[in-house]
Amino acid sequence: MNTYREIFAVGQFRTLFAAQAASVTGRTMESLALSTLVYAHTGSPFLAALAYLAGFLPQAVGALTLGGLADRLPPRALLVSWDLARAAAVATLALGVLPVWGMIALVMACGLFDAVAGGARQALLADLLPGNGYVLGRSALNIAAGATQIAGFALGGTLLAWAGPYAALWSGAALGALVALTQWLGLRAGPPRAPGRPAWRQAWAVNGELLGDRRIRGLLLAQWVPNGLIVGAEALYVPYAGGSAGALFIAAAGGMLAGDLLVARSTTPEQRVRLAVPLFTLMAVPYLFFALSPGAWAATALVAVASFGFAGHLGTQERYVAAVPERVRGQALGLAGSGTMAGQALAASGTGTLAEFVPVPAAMALAGAASLVATAFLYTALTRRPEPAPVRS
DSSP states (O other): OSSSSHHTSHHHHHHHHHHHHHHHHHHHHHHHHHHHHHHHHHHHHHHHHHHHHHTTTHHHHHHHHHHHHHHHHHHHHHHHHHHHHHHHHHHHHHOOOHHHHHHHHHHHHHHHHHHHHHHHHHHHHHHSTHHHHHHHHHHHHHHHHHHHHHHHHHHHHHHHHTTTHHHHHHHHHHHHHHHHHHHHHHHHOOSSSSOOOHHHHHHHHHHHHHSSSSSHHHHHHHHHHHHHHHHHHTTTHHHHHGGGGHHHHHHHHHHHHHHHHHHHOOOHHHHHHHHHHHHHHHHHHHHHGGGGGGHHHHHHHHHHHHHHGGHHHHHHHHHHHHHHHGGGHHHHHHHHHHHHHHHHHHHHHHHHHHTTOOOOHHHHHHHHHHHHHHHHHHHHHHHHOOOOOOOOO
């Protein structure tokens, strides 16, 4: 598979694409509404930020303890059941019956199983689109996520202004139910990827093997650290640009979309290996210039150029899929995805804390410098094609 037309000819991929678009839209609306609701109840910026990121950090715990479920449950049943359960959780938030601590706890509990569903979804993508098709599929889903996240902010902001946070939460619950229905109708029922009953001890053993393999560990860190630090810089767009922050967010999304389209469509696997370090470097270097406090237009251009570099992750993810055995692919991809989310949340918290002590432009530049250092340490992992690791199921 070498074109977007070929991957969209696969009916089950079209289902995953539509479900991704609706899911990201709904979850963006939910996060925005919950953060607004918590701030209205408490007046605490910290609790509002915690509510916005509450579902991210628990994903790492979920991947480590429950990740084996991604391979030992039927994919369609797992995805549909979880999206229905998550829609019910959001509906509970929309009822307004929970205290603030209860709302945050419920979102964190959902984050535990989000890692399992995410791993199952990515493993199904790799099954449906072998070879170069996987990179094109990841690129298409990244594009959908970026575009629909913008739509989620727009729709969520409109609902918040006109109808309040509870209406936005009800809308998110409805979209979650729609995602479940879409996947039930559009995905084929199939057996689990790996035989046997789920076991916590077995999940820990597989995670230990994955993290203990130097080559796989390097590819995991390459997905978690350099881009997480750049997301930490992105978390400071509002304090940096104020009313012009929207232009920076749009530039970031546009740069990522352009990078995904060009790199996925126009490069071979060997070229993506060679481009990894240049693209990771491009992702970080423009942020060094924020130390000079550039104006709105210059900052927007720098962000667009830097965000193009996120396309370097396409090759890294491709090699990671090739490096892990198929029988534990769901758990491995869940670990990778949840670690990425957790790393971004930690980096955003870290740069926000740093900006309390140094000027915001300096904090953004330091995040870019830290990303460059991380890329240098991960040079071998970014430039070497690993062989499959002997992970035991």
